Amino acid sequence: MRQPVITLGSGLWILPWQFYKTSKRRKRQRSLRRYALHSRYALQSRHTGTDAEKMQHSYAERVGALAEHDQADRVLFQSLAVTVLQTLERVRWHERQVEAAGISLAQREKLARMIASLEATTSALQGLLSVQGAKMRDVSAGGDRTKKGETLWWFALVEALQVLEISIEQIASIVSNQPKGSPARTLAGVAAQLLHTHYNKLLEEAEQWMG
Secondary structure (H helix, E strand, O other), X not given: OXXXXXXXXXXXXXXXXXXXXXXXXXXXXXXXXXXXXOOOOOOHHHOOHHHHHHHHHHHHHHHHHHHHOOOOOOHHHHHHHHHHHHHHXXXXXXXXXXXXXXXXXXXXXXHHHHHHHHHHHHHHHHHHOOHHHHHHHHHOOXXXXXXXXXXXXXXXXXXXXXXXXXXXXXXXXXXXXXXXXXXXXXXXXXXXXXXHHHHHHHHHHHHHHXX
């Protein structure tokens, strides 16, 4: 099978897997791990089996629990909640493209579980929004992401990985800028962990395919 390629700005053609093997990616990954450790929760990648599944289902619960915090109605927290919500919705859209283009039933089922986790977490985030937060979301709402035509699985996967990398960096920077113990830091930390988990899972798919 002929493998798809990516064209870099210099005009150099490389395999997608080589793109993710660059030193830039390794440096970025080290930075992401460092930022993720600012969260009060350990990274999902450190857990396997039953523990990993429990953590996967607890993201929404941890987000929902923040509704009881006395700072949950403040503008700063509401603004962050809207940012995280829109980020997760963007990632969910791209993961749906990967699911739709899945080559095997196992791939589609794996993506379905990942998407379900995102949907549960976004639902919990919506529950955190106050009237003011809902208005902020309406004002900053993005455009329609409807994509016409079919997308090859590999290209959908690469796009999803790229979106996840950008999203993790954005959320991770928020984590490091929030006071320790604040609900804003906790929310950003949970989001960073969730995104990092999904990134690792999609990267595993790429490794299996290339293997």
